[in-house]
Amino acid sequence: MNKSVISVKNVTKAVGGRQLLVDVSFEIAEQSLVSLIGPNGAGKSTMVKIILGLDQQYDGSVTIRKGELVQYIPQLVMDDQYQLPMSVYEYMSIATNRLYSTNKKQVDFEQALSHVGVAGEKLHQSYTSLSGGERQRVAIARALLGDPTILVLDEPLAAVDYASRSGLYKLIRHLQQDHKMTVLLVSHDIDSVLPLSDQVLCLNQSLHTDCHPSQFTAERSQYNQTIHHHC
Amino acid sequence: MELLTYTFIQYAFLGGISMAILAGVLGPFVVQSRQSIASDMFAHVALAGIGAALLVGVSPWWGALPALIIVSTMIWRLLDSGTYSPDALAMFFLSGGLAAALAFVHLARDTVFSFENYLFGSILTLTSTDVMAIVLATIAVVGVVWYVWYPLLGATQSPRYLIPFRRTPKIVQLLFFWLLAIVVWVGIKTIGGLLIGALLVIPVLTARNWASSFKQLVVLTTVVSVLSVSLGLFAALYVDLPPSSLIIGMTILAFVLQASVAAAISKRSSG
Numbered sequence: 001m002n003k004s005v006i007s008v009k010n011v012t013k014a015v016g017g018r019q020l021l022v023d024v025s026f027e028i029a030e031q032s033l034v035s036l037i038g039p040n041g042a043g044k045s046t047m048v049k050i051i052l053g054l055d056q057q058y059d060g061s062v063t064i065r066k067g068e069l070v071q072y073i074p075q076l077v078m079d080d081q082y083q084l085p086m087s088v089y090e091y092m093s094i095a096t097n098r099l100y101s102t103n104k105k106q107v108d109f110e111q112a113l114s115h116v117g118v119a120g121e122k123l124h125q126s127y128t129s130l131s132g133g134e135r136q137r138v139a140i141a142r143a144l145l146g147d148p149t150i151l152v153l154d155e156p157l158a159a160v161d162y163a164s165r166s167g168l169y170k171l172i173r174h175l176q177q178d179h180k181m182t183v184l185l186v187s188h189d190i191d192s193v194l195p196l197s198d199q200v201l202c203l204n205q206s207l208h209t210d211c212h213p214s215q216f217t218a219e220r221s222q223y224n225q226t227i228h229h230h231c
Numbered sequence: 232m233e234l235l236t237y238t239f240i241q242y243a244f245l246g247g248i249s250m251a252i253l254a255g256v257l258g259p260f261v262v263q264s265r266q267s268i269a270s271d272m273f274a275h276v277a278l279a280g281i282g283a284a285l286l287v288g289v290s291p292w293w294g295a296l297p298a299l300i301i302v303s304t305m306i307w308r309l310l311d312s313g314t315y316s317p318d319a320l321a322m323f324f325l326s327g328g329l330a331a332a333l334a335f336v337h338l339a340r341d342t343v344f345s346f347e348n349y350l351f352g353s354i355l356t357l358t359s360t361d362v363m364a365i366v367l368a369t370i371a372v373v374g375v376v377w378y379v380w381y382p383l384l385g386a387t388q389s390p391r392y393l394i395p396f397r398r399t400p401k402i403v404q405l406l407f408f409w410l411l412a413i414v415v416w417v418g419i420k421t422i423g424g425l426l427i428g429a430l431l432v433i434p435v436l437t438a439r440n441w442a443s444s445f446k447q448l449v450v451l452t453t454v455v456s457v458l459s460v461s462l463g464l465f466a467a468l469y470v471d472l473p474p475s476s477l478i479i480g481m482t483i484l485a486f487v488l489q490a491s492v493a494a495a496i497s498k499r500s501s502g
Binding site for chain 1: 262263381385435444
């Protein structure tokens with residue numbers, strides 16, 4: 001068994017009398033690919049905020065192993081008609097240090113893009129002209145610039161068409177296996193993340209299922225009932 | 232053209248073009264952050280500062296600056312708390328600023344003072360000290376924006392685009408509010424508190440369809456803004472209308488022209 005890089009113990013959070021999380025505990029092993037699933041309002045976003053250290057008002061403990069660097073990739077937005085023009089280069093630059101030299105930045109950006117299967121010449125194109133799949137890849141490329149050891153992807157396939165999904169599956173698996181990253185996928189859509197997961201955490205305020213995905217496949221109907229009932 | 236040899240006209244152009252550069256550089260960030268109404272809110276806060284300055288007997292325009300910085304910090308803090316919605320806070324400070332301004336001016340018993348100069352601008356009355364302050368403010372704001380370009384671009388994105396920075400963007404958001412406060416401070420002296428919002432927003436809307444990057448958008452917006460101010464001021468030399476009205480009229484004209492050209496191009500490409 002690999003050592004755990006994220007350890008969540010008895011996490012409980014309530015806001016204004018409403019329970020968001022109740023006694024949630026789980027461990028995420030290093031270099032594993034784990035999905036945190038649950039319907040809207042199940043506490044997934046709250047859990048992610050706590051893991052990222054953006055929310056510190058909770059009971060229990062969350063430990064990220066020393067030396068690990070977490071990068072978060074938010075859910076894509078495809079329908080924002082008010083978004084002003086922004087190039088891919090600018091989108092990627094938002095996350096980087098200003099003191100980065102321009103030449104090094106250009107080279108690193110192109111490398112990061114080619115790593116995720118996006119042509120380097122897209123760097124100076126408009127970000128909003130990209131397809132959902134390309135935007136998700138660019139978001140991953142931006143996250144890779146920070147040399148993370150843990151990637152947290154929020155609804156990674158929500159804005160990606162079915163044709164582009166298998167490519168993204170391969171990319172995420174490649175990052176986990178070849179680059180030794182730990183990956184946490186957060187989604188309300190189990191079908192989109194199940195083909196990729198080593199472990200599935202089903203959350204609805206409390207943790208209802210923590211299992212290997214083969215159990216989902218073998219006993220799908222039973223788990224569907226469980227998911228529909230609890231999640 | 233002889234009019235251009237007059238010092239007050241030269242000051243008007245210097246102050247106006249500086250204002251246009253300020254609006255062109257910061258306008259896209261204001262529109263991007265969905266806080267266009269903030270300029271109007273700040274302008275009303277500036278009026279309260281002007282009133283307070285009258286009451287204590289200092290220069291009204293200079294009195295507006297500390298009021299703007301203090302209140303913009305308060306607004307940033309209140310927005311950050313997440314307790315109050317942005318539109319409710321805007322109305323609070325917009326109306327509250329105006330009420331405080333009226334009370335201060337009344338208490339100051341200054342019968343000569345008129346808010347109109349600050350509401351609609353008084354670009355033709357700029358002094359050499361005013362112009363110096365405006366040019367210095369422009370250099371400072373443009374320099375800071377250049378230095379924090381990408382953090383500012385990140386901090387003013389729609390929250391749905393934001394990534395949790397390892398270093399929080401909150402401090403950059405405060406800086407953005409201060410920059411906007413300085414732009415409004417320059418605005419109340421030149422184009423007017425009630426009209427500065429138009430100069431911050433309309434050129435951005437004019438340029439947005441013609442840019443493919445944010446940097447291009449800022450350059451195009453600044454060009455539109457500088458052209459509008461210059462043409463508006465030229466027009467004011469020959470037409471008996473307030474310069475501020477003519478300047479904003481030029482920005483609207485530029486918007487209509489580009490929209491017509493864009494529609495014609497779209498029609499041709501689809502036909």
